[in-house]
Amino acid sequence: MFQTSVLASGSKGNSILIRSTDTAIILDAGISLKRIWSALEALQVPRHSIKAVVVSHEHSDHTRSVGALVRSLRIPLIISADTYSYCAHRLGKVQEYLRYFESGADFLVGDILVSPFRSSHDAVDSCNFCFEHDDRKLGVALDLGYFSKLTTFKLSAVNTLILESNHDITMLMEGPYDWNLKKRVKSEHGHLSNDQAVGLLSQIMHSGMENLILAHLSETNNHPDLAFEVMNSYLQSIRSGIRLLVASQHEHTGLVDV
Numbered sequence: 001m002f003q004t005s006v007l008a009s010g011s012k013g014n015s016i017l018i019r020s021t022d023t024a025i026i027l028d029a030g031i032s033l034k035r036i037w038s039a040l041e042a043l044q045v046p047r048h049s050i051k052a053v054v055v056s057h058e059h060s061d062h063t064r065s066v067g068a069l070v071r072s073l074r075i076p077l078i079i080s081a082d083t084y085s086y087c088a089h090r091l092g093k094v095q096e097y098l099r100y101f102e103s104g105a106d107f108l109v110g111d112i113l114v115s116p117f118r119s120s121h122d123a124v125d126s127c128n129f130c131f132e133h134d135d136r137k138l139g140v141a142l143d144l145g146y147f148s149k150l151t152t153f154k155l156s157a158v159n160t161l162i163l164e165s166n167h168d169i170t171m172l173m174e175g176p177y178d179w180n181l182k183k184r185v186k187s188e189h190g191h192l193s194n195d196q197a198v199g200l201l202s203q204i205m206h207s208g209m210e211n212l213i214l215a216h217l218s219e220t221n222n223h224p225d226l227a228f229e230v231m232n233s234y235l236q237s238i239r240s241g242i243r244l245l246v247a248s249q250h251e252h253t254g255l256v257d258v
């Protein structure tokens, strides 16, 4: 068994569950602890199966309840040293649970292999990830302003992909954000648009890819139906039978078999 659920995703908070039969990992905890517990309960995933919390970068929509979560379960907090130094003040007392990772260096949590790799984002050491178990591979690419050769190389053989589809470029440019924020979101250190998500996917598409979950949608500059439609028309144009889902800010997805 190798499954994932996006517990929540969007500009207001992100958290992802990855689990095998023996091990479960929480990637980022940017929503309240209460919401994490209720999502796990609804998915019938026991709290004690969570063996580690992994953090992608320091932004509060990824770290809000990281400290509370590791203290509550008394489990390792796996984070890069630079990221920790930028958000330590927000995490509270976690020193006894700290374990550092470096981007580019794979590590194991139980029987799940975790591969962090650098993403282009306005954070000190922002990472995307692959998770592998039993010859199946899950990719998570959120919070990236553009995709590099490293991104497409790392994601090239994933069976399931959780991919940022943050904004519609017209909605962003004509929307209420001030100019500096618009510039930041669409910059190389911001977030992927719906069209950029299609661009990334088109470079890594292969017959072994089975599930695609669009995530980190902006509530101001995107709409779930629009993100779905843009990606779906690309998938139909290449006659792909891939299963397409859109993660929500307010509800967890079901458990998806990687």
Ligand SMILES: [Zn+2]
Pocket (backbone or CB within 6 Å): 057, 059, 121, 123, 143
């Ligand atoms: Zn971010």
Ligand SMILES: [Zn+2]
Pocket (backbone or CB within 6 Å): 010, 011, 014, 059, 061, 062, 143, 216
């Ligand atoms: Zn984010």
